[in-house]
Amino acid sequence: MTSRAESGQAESLFDDPAITGGARDDTAGDASRIPGPSGPSGGSAGTDGQPLAVRMRPRGLDEVVGQGHLLGPGTPIRQLVDRDVPMSLVLWGPPGTGKTTLATVVSHVTSRRFVEVSAVSDGVKRVRAEIDLARRELGMTGRQTVLFVDEVHRFNKAQQDALLPAVENRWVSFIGATTENPFFSVISPLLSRSLLLTLEPLGDDALREVVGRAIAEERGLGGAVRLDPAAEDHLVRLAGGDARRALTYLEAAALVVDDPGPDGDVPVIDPDVLERAVDRAAVRYDREGDQHYDVISAFIKSIRGSDVDAALHYLARMIEAGEDPRFIARRLIVHASEDVGMADPTALPTAVAAAQAVEFVGLPEARINLAQAVIHLSLAPKSNAVITAVDGALSDVRKGLAGPVPAHLREAHYKGAAKLGHGKGYKYAHDHPGGVVRQKYAPDAVHGREYYRPTRHGAESRFTEVLARIRSVLRGNGERR
Structure with a gap:
């Protein structure tokens, strides 16, 4: 039996026959239906087989969408790229927010040697070998190396320790990417020698820009499809701030979109196409509209x-x-x-x-x-006694029911306070049985007012009796003096 590789067919929809050694077979499956300007994969020359998210990775800082707080003039990333300033960075953020993108941009636009290490598949041996090579390169040519460690939180303590000499002596400019909180997942010595930059999930507008570029640009889909506004809204919601996910779903939708009709119109990705591609029903929900408020209201009331x-x-x-x-x-x-x-x-x-x-x-x-x-x-048992109490107190204050603090409760530790009568007659609660003693605490304007009224629900029921006994003592109805 002849194998797919021997027959020149790709092993999967996204395999490149040029890599597997065979010639392209245009009939070898549904890959031929993915629209694009330069062949079935939708990519330009040299990009066949690469996912859309990889093809659309920014080539310079000006193409990076979002993370404006990190990319402005004078920011550490700008210093690293524009001035080749040696420094070490830890990039922390959710998936698809641009951590690998920023590191890749550094490799494209600086004169430094760029090395990428994955903490998932590489170990200390690889890290030490790259550091040794970087030291030799720096010593012989003066050329610096950017060492990018993706998923650095997956390195254990010993593996992260191996990075310290290189970071300390600036043999490399270290860039570590992590989706985990670095204060828990990155060792303190490495974190203290690096600048921590936090990336935020992309907003809706930023995701729309990413998707729009991917549809229009030649290295993306080259205008071979259109995206219905409702489908775009659904795609942005599904992406959840993750640009990579947005592009992956867009590429999947481009794969299953109907062929152009006889009039040659560009095929349109509508919500039905997107639902079919990603197997996720479109939830009708506008995060800034009625659905947002209605659903959260129903959620809390439930x-x-x-x-x-x-x-x-x-x-x-x-x-x-x-x-x-x-x-x-x-x-x-x-x-x-x-x-x-x-x-x-x-x-x-x-x-x-x-x-x-x-x-x-x-x-x-x-x-x-x-x-x-x-x-x-x-x-849980329910009680609104807390909000009723604080709102009642706030209402009285706003009505002007405040008045001076009783003299015996005022600060009495500064010179001259005693002459003013501050602290005179104050009873220290811990000197009395049960830690409660008859004493006036509230100003005259609200003396005797009861804001907190515990219910008989759940654990709060025990506070009903406790509070009654305490109030009785404070107001002189109890036995403690």
């Missing part, structure tokens, strides 16, 4: 109403639509105090932990942490 299943539905809907997970986490933190409060004091730490997980882990894994918080808050 948690407040203890309907855990409805709450999980709305959580999934927001995640699938590309809602910012940090926004969801912030709403959970607010809800934990506003609608659960002291009825379950563990609700707030759970919500805060979920928010931290979003920052440390990111989607898709953080969906689990968010779901755990949603389930906890949905099933």
Whole structure:
């Protein structure tokens, strides 16, 4: 039997027969249907077989989309590129935000030798060999080396230690890329010798620019397809701030888009085509429109109403639509105090932990942490006593019910305070049984007002009796004096 390689056919849709040793067979599968200006792959000469995201990688800093806070005049990246200033950088950010792109741009536009090492597949032996070569190059020709370590967090402590001499002595300009929090995943000596730059997920406008370039430029799809506005919205939502994902989905859609009709019109990628290409239904959701507010409102009200299943539905809907997970986490933190409060004091730490997980882990894994918080808050006993208490206090202050601080509570540790009567008669609570003693704390204007009224729900029920006893002592109705 003749193999595909022997017959000159590519092993897969994206294999280049020039690499496998055979001539292109234009009938060898659906790859011939991917539109493009220079052959079936849609790429220009020398790019056949490369993914669209690779072909569209910026060739200079001016082509980089997003990360404006890192690319302005005088920024470290500009210094590294424009002036060949030796320095070491750690680039931290979610996938598809441009970490590898920035390192690649450095290789294109500087006179330095560029070496890329992957922490996934390379070890200390490769790193040390490249450092030795860089030292010889620097000593013999004066040419510097940029050592780019992708996924540097995957190196263990010993492997990261191997980088220290080269970074310390500037034998190389080290650039490390990581999706993990470097304060946890990169050893302190290496981090202290490097400048940490944080990359942010790309905004919607930036993603639209990336996609627009890929459709129009010759090295991309060369105008061979058009993108329907509704499909563009869906693509941006699916990308979730990840430019690589946006281009990967666009390329998949270009593969399955219908051929031009008899009138020769350019095929259009509409939502149906995009859904078919990426197997993800288009969730009708506008992050700045009615759906955004309606869904988050239904989400919070479902948690407040203890309907855990409805709450999980709305959580999934927001995640699938590309809602910012940090926004969801912030709403959970607010809800934990506003609608659960002291009825379950563990609700707030759970919500805060979920928010931290979003920052440390990111989607898709953080969906689990968010779901755990949603389930906890949905099933927790509910109380709005906390928000009622603080809003009541704020309302009185805004009405002007404040007044001077009682003299015995005022600061009494500076010279002359005693002459003013500050601190006179103050009773130190720890000197009295139970740590509570009869004493006036509030100003006259609000003395006796009760803002916090605990419910009988969950853990808050025990505070009802505790608070009653404390107030009784403070106001002289109890036994402690």
